[in-house]
Amino acid sequence: xxxxxxxxxxxxxxxxxxxxxxxxxxxxxxxxxxxxxxxxxxxxxxxxxxxxxxxxxxxxxxxxxxxxxxxx
Numbered sequence: 806x807x808x809x810x811x812x813x814x815x816x817x818x819x820x821x822x823x824x825x826x827x828x829x830x831x832x833x834x835x836x837x838x839x840x841x842x843x844x845x846x847x848x849x850x851x852x853x854x855x856x857x858x859x860x861x862x863x864x865x866x867x868x869x870x871x872x873x874x875x876x877x
Contacts (some may be wrong), residue, residue: 813854814839821850829862831855 809822810832817836826835829844842853844862853862860866 808850809844810843810852812837812854813841813852828860829864829867831864835872 806860808821811817812819812832812834815834815837817834819832819835821832824845827845829842831840833840834841840855840862841854842858844851844853844858851862858866860870
């Protein structure tokens with residue numbers, strides 16, 4: 806699945822390639838140089854500003870929580 810994603814800061818469009826699964830990932834905007842989070846979902850993608858995503862949708866928080874629970 807591929808999708809067009811828009812930066813939540815400057816609204817710059819970017820074509821995302823194929824997703825490996827449903828794991829969220831960071832994207833660095835080529836226009837404004839800010840980092841944001843893209844989370845593939847069944848109906849497309851959800852985009853969050855860095856620091857505004859729930860823990861399960863933030864790659865760094867998610868990795869920390871899963872490592873602490875032994876569910877890697």
